[in-house]
Each structure stands twice: as C-alpha cells, then as structure tokens.
Amino acid sequence: MLIKTTPAQYSARRNFLGRSTSIALSGAAVALLAGNSRLAVAATGNPSGDVNILNVALGLEHEAIAAYQVGAESGLLQKPVLDTAVLFQSHHKQHRDALVATIEKLGGKPVMAKSNSDYAASLGAGGLKSQTDILNLAARLELGAANAYIGVIPAFSEKDLAKVAARLAADETMHWSLLANALGKPVPMAALSFGA
Template sequence: MKTVIQTFNSQALVASRRSFMGHTGALSAVAVALLAGKDVLAQGMGGDMSKDVSILNVALGLEHEAINAYQLGAGSGLLQKPVLDIAVQFQGHHKAHRDALIATIQKMGGTPVMEKKLDDYAKALKADTLRSQGDVLDLAARLELGATNAYLGVIPAFGSKDLAKVAARLAADETMHFTILTNALGRPLPAGALSFGA
C-alpha cells in the first residue's frame, strides 16, 4: 500500500513541478529582479507582468504546499524532538520564500494566490497515510527534491548573473533540505555528480 501511495504522490508532485518549470522558463527579468529585492534593477525593464504574476503564483502555490506539508508533519506527533526542530526550521525557510514571492507579486500589481486550508493540503498529500517519522520525512524529501529541480530548471533562462542568483539561492535551500532529509532517512545521497536539476 505504501508503494501505491508513494507512486500517486510522486506523480502529482512531478506534474505540479513540471508545470512550474514549463511556465517559469518565460519568467521575465523584471519579475526575478523584484523577487531578488533589486527594485532599482527592475526599473526601466519591460515585459508582460500578467504572465509573470501567473508564473510566480504557481511558485507561491508550491511554497504554500511545502509550508503546510511541514505543518502536517509537525502536528502529526510522529516526529521526534530533534527532527521536529529541523522540520520547523525548514518550514521557516519556506515561509521566507513565500513572503518574497508575495511581495514580488504585489509589486508587480498582481494578487497573490491564497493559501488553502490545512485540511485541503492534508487530503492532497494523503496525510492520513503517514504512520511513522520515516513516512513524514519521505514526503518532505520528495517535495524538496521537486522544488530543487524546479528552481534549477529556471536558471538557464536568465542572462543576468544577478537574476540567476535568486533562483540558485532558492534551489540551494531546497537542496540543503533534501540532503538533510535523505540523510535522516538513512538513504544514500546521489552517487553521481551533477545529479540535481537533470
């Protein structure tokens, strides 16, 4: 049963991450500059803001999902104290990502996508199937790997080093999370070099 659940969750995760990566290749320099907090750099740049807002809202939706996944894990009673502390710390990183995305969307004149209710995330992530600390960590690791690859996927779209740096910093956070979670699960890290973002 666990394999079936993992397959279902993985398919849904891959679909949402692919959607993000497919849309974000067209993210304008304006949006990335604002996301980076470089408002001065964004001034004078043109672009279709509505398309960028839509793309950033996809990313924001994924950050909402990650925040709530960690909330579900923290509230499950399945996490031991040291692991719980790390989960809360990682959730804080995702909240910072969320806040940066919301601020950017608002600067662009858009309306940030609203966070769903915790119960909606619980249903979508099949939280009722989480039976152990390992199950919670496995879910979090899969979400973090998807986020790593999604953010890495947008870097080649940017001509500016400053703009690419923002996506790289987000990917670095996600990679750190994935690595620590994988280690906590007792799984080997990827054996080959250049294993992320492929």
C-alpha cells in the same frame, strides 16, 4: 506504509516554472523577488505572465508550509527532527513572503493558501504512520522544488536573475540533502544529480 507523491504532484513541483524560456519569469519579476528594485526598473517583461508564474510558485510554497505543519502536528516527529521541520517550514515562509511581495509589486493578487486539511488530503497525510513516512514525503517535495528552480536558471540572460533562482534551488537542495541523510539514504554516487 510510505506515501507516494502522484506523478501529477511531482511534475507540477518540478516543472512549475516551465520547460522553456517562453514562460520564464521576466527580469523585472526576478529582480523584485531578489529585492533589487533598481534592476527591476531597468528590466522589461510581461507582468501579467510573471504574476501567473509567481502564483504557481507561491501555491507550491503554501503546499510546502502546510506539509511541514501536518508533519509537526502529527505527533510522529521526534524532537530533533521536529525542530528541523519547523526550521525548513520557516524557510518556505520566507520564500512565500518574497513571492507575495513580488506579486504585489507587479500589481497582481497573490494566490491564497488552502486550508491545512485540504493540503493534508491532497498529500495523502491520512496514510502517514511514522516519522519515516513524513520524511519521505518532505524529501520528495523538496527534490521536486530543487529541480524546478534549477530548471529555470538557464532561461535568464542576467547573472543576477540566475543567482536568485540558484539561491532558491540551494535552499531546496539543502533541505533534500538533510532529509535524505536523516532517512539513511546514501549520498548520490553520480555527479550532477540535481536538475536532470
């Protein structure tokens, strides 16, 4: 039995940074996220709005970390797949840490992670019966994240800021690609498969 991501979960993951530039991160927030304090000082923006958006992104990174934890603890993943899941989880932890640092630098309070059991329930982990189920769930979450990060790139006038979003999207796309390969899914036949 495959676990389906609800339309609300997929939509939240794909669109967490918004559909228009009116709710995109300010240059300062993305510069801080990239670790470039000098660029952040030169940028202007709405720190309160940025903190809200970054906290949504942080909440989704918490969810990804928990999803990989649930998969790792399930006993359903074979050794090479388990190792890859742990690696991907470490990438999401790095994303989380960067988001937390940025939120704190902007004077905000980072959203706390829920318990793993709360995430497991919201992800339908009780229905995970095989390695394939776990990989399908992870692939759907990673695809949603890749599309979300790609969706925000056009909102930036600064090349450095767009680069940060592109780097995050690249991580998520790499995760999706490897998961899809492990599932035996074919390489997408059409160009421009992501971000649409």
